[in-house]
Amino acid sequence: MKNASPVIPPGSVLGILGGGQLGRMFCMEARRMGYRTLVWTGGLEAPAIVVADESIDAPFDSPEALETFVTKAAVATVEFENIPRETLEAVAARIQLHPSPNAVAICQHREREKAFLKANGIPCAPFAVVASAEELAAAIQQIGTPAVLKTAAFGYDGKGQLKLEGGEDPAEVWTSFATERAVLEAFIPFEMELSVMVARSADGSMAVYDPAENRHRHHILDLSIVPGRVSPAVAAEAKVIACEVAEALDYRGIMGVEFFYLSNGSLLVNEMAPRPHNSGHHTLDACATSQFEQQVRVICGLPAGSTRLLSPVVMLNLLGDMWPGETEPPDWTPLFADSSAFLHLYGKRRAMGRRKMGHANFLGSDTDEALRRAQSIKTALLRHG
CATH class of the missing domain: 3.30.470.20 (ATP-grasp fold, B domain)
Incomplete structure (x- = not known):
């Protein structure tokens, strides 16, 4: 067990990286509990800013936005995972950021996520990491079909995925998938x-x-x-x-x-x-x-x-x-x-x-x-x- 860090009391400013609906609902609960909120939008559409006390409408690579964010917020969190790791680490170097940059980086990237699960003995579908048509062909032989080819990073709600039924040309698939790295997973017929x-x-x-x-x-x-x-x-x-x-x-x-x-x-x-x-x-x-x-x-x-x-x-x-x-x-x-x-x-x-x-x-x-x-x-x- 770790020692608990000091309590951040109501009245403090909570920083949120991202301004979507999850940030919006976070801000609403935080306000009810007596906290103030600061949303850094990343330059994206941000429905959270309507209910936040303050907002920073700037890209996540803005040094000025970073300085404002870490100066005003007592602690920070994330409302979506696709935030550059450099930004996460820059924030964490100045103020508390929960979850940690490492935890977010693992979850935002399928290759790292699958490797983490395997390394820790947590049950997951059989998979192989591929970076070329030749590696895809070998992975299909290893995993079998049907299988699902997924981009290594930045996929959600079914995006960046392609189901392979068997018989496809690995070279054609890899060219059309247009990514540098991917994960081939066994297709799981779940209940x-x-x-x-x-x-x-x-x-x-x-x-x-x-x-x-x-x-x-x-x-x-x-x-x-x-x-x-x-x-x-x-x-x-x-x-x-x-x-x-x-x-x-x-x-x-x-x-x-x-x-x-x-x-x-x-x-x-x-x-x-x-x-x-x-x-x-x-x-x-x-x-x-x-x-x-x-x-x-x-x-x-x-x-x-x-x-x-x-x-x-x-x-x-x-x-x-x-x-x-x-x-x-x-x-x-x-x-x-x-x-x-x-x-x-x-x-x-x-x-x-x-x-x-x-x-x-x-x-x-x-x-x-x-x-x-x-x-x-x-x-x-x-x-x-």
Whole structure:
């Protein structure tokens, strides 16, 4: 166990690298708890700045922005992982940054992520790292097909992935994939995807949430069902593995660990997210402590909050294809007519394609009842979107 760092009290300024919806929800929870927030946008569209106390709208390689950020913030965290490692290390050299640059760098890069899992004996799909057509051909022989070729860095929501069924020409595949390095993974015919949110404090103690059962639409999270419909033994194993991941990373903060649940009852870690996660949004309405409050607590040296599930819940992602037009919102009346549904919109200016525009949490007496209501609203939104 490590000694806890000094507590950063309410009234202090919390710095957030990134200004998307995760930063927005972090800022809202931090303000409720009495903290001030400073968002460094990286020059990207940043719905978080509307609710932040201050913002820096500049690229992450700006020396002036860095100086302002580390001068004003008492502690910093990240709201998405694709931040240059140089920026992370520059911030961490001046103020506390949780999670650490090393933890973020491992999670932002598939090659490093898979190597980390393998080195620490954490179950994951068979894989091989490739950097040429010849290495891809050898990897296909080693891994077999079907398999999934993934870019080594900066992939999410199904981006940077190509499924290989067998019979493809490795040279043609490698040329069209247009990347310097990639990871070839065995295709896993899983029963369902599960995810676990875990918060690890400076002293090594952990707070773990119940596993969520995730369904996807167009490779983007569609629904999260909590508690996930697996046996108590599988749920407990997922929590144990998530804690092992956090421990091996020497992690501090909140993180999401995604799993494949196989038909034989085993679990494989698919991905790690060094931040709050889409599948943890149900915690805002259905848990004693939300994932965002937990993030505030842990980076500030406060005791972790209770992860107790107050109600079965289904989280529905609200994507841009549910909007009638780019700036024309849906009719939310049916959702508001459901007295146990809670709407969270992210304040994005334009709805485009499958962009994440918000989410809704449906609390229920059981998951089947909550799922039925969520599906009904989803169907209505897609019909008019």
